[in-house]
Amino acid sequence: MIEFGHGSHVGLRREHNEDTYYADAELGLWLVADGMGGHEHGEVASAFARDTLVREVGRGTELVRAIQLADEEIIRHSTRRSEALPMGTTVAALRLLPDSRFEVAWVGDSRVYVWNEGLRQLSQDHSYVQELVDQGAITIEQARSHPHRNVVTQALGVTDPESLRVETTEGELRPGMQLLLCSDGLTEEVGDAEIAAIVGRLDLSAQECVDHLILAALDGGGSDNITVVLLRMR
Secondary structure (H helix, E strand, C coil): EEEEEEEECEEEEEEECCCCEECCCCCEEEEEEECCCCCCCHHHHHHHHHHHHHHHHHHCCCCHHHHHHHHHHHHHHHCCCCCCCCCECEEEEEEEECEEEEHHHHHHCCEEEEEEECCCEEECEEEEEHHHHHHHCCHHHHHHCCCCCCCCCCCCCCCCCCCCCEEEEHHHHHHHHCEEEEHHHCCCCCHHHHHHHHHHCCCCCCCHHHHHHHHHHHCCCCCEEEEEEEEEEE
């Protein structure tokens, strides 16, 4: 049995919520998209990503290809606009496969975690600070407060289709496991240890865990839009 919760909050410092998400057990698709480019730009880009993935997955398109098509769709829309501001979005998506398997795919710094008696990050940020961490130039702790921590190196609508890196991983969803998708509005304010403590509270429903995570991000400062989707296998 699959239980899931979801929610999004504008945060405490932004006027508009450029995040969006989707959660549908019947389609077997969950996603988070974090738009960028300012009001009416980020919102549009993340909505394009969501709608394209829902449409294409519904048609039977593979998840990676659906994300590539979303990139092309946003770029096409951008070229028809007169504004100079770029319009882009991150995406982290989860799709259930046959035989209790799952696939996750992502572009940008929205994240996917798995909880299985402990929290582990499945995705790897497409970001400037992650590249510095990979090079050994800074530590993970230093990355959390780095002045360029919000600079992404890949994003739908910004990265040329030929250069787009849609990364994926698969796994088996077993009873007791949970999968968490979130925008960086959560991970900017809440450390992995606190996320693990909340997600690990099995006395709470999946929706209550989501609500607690959003409240924790707001208590941490709420500097960005916050979006959380949590999937739990009973």
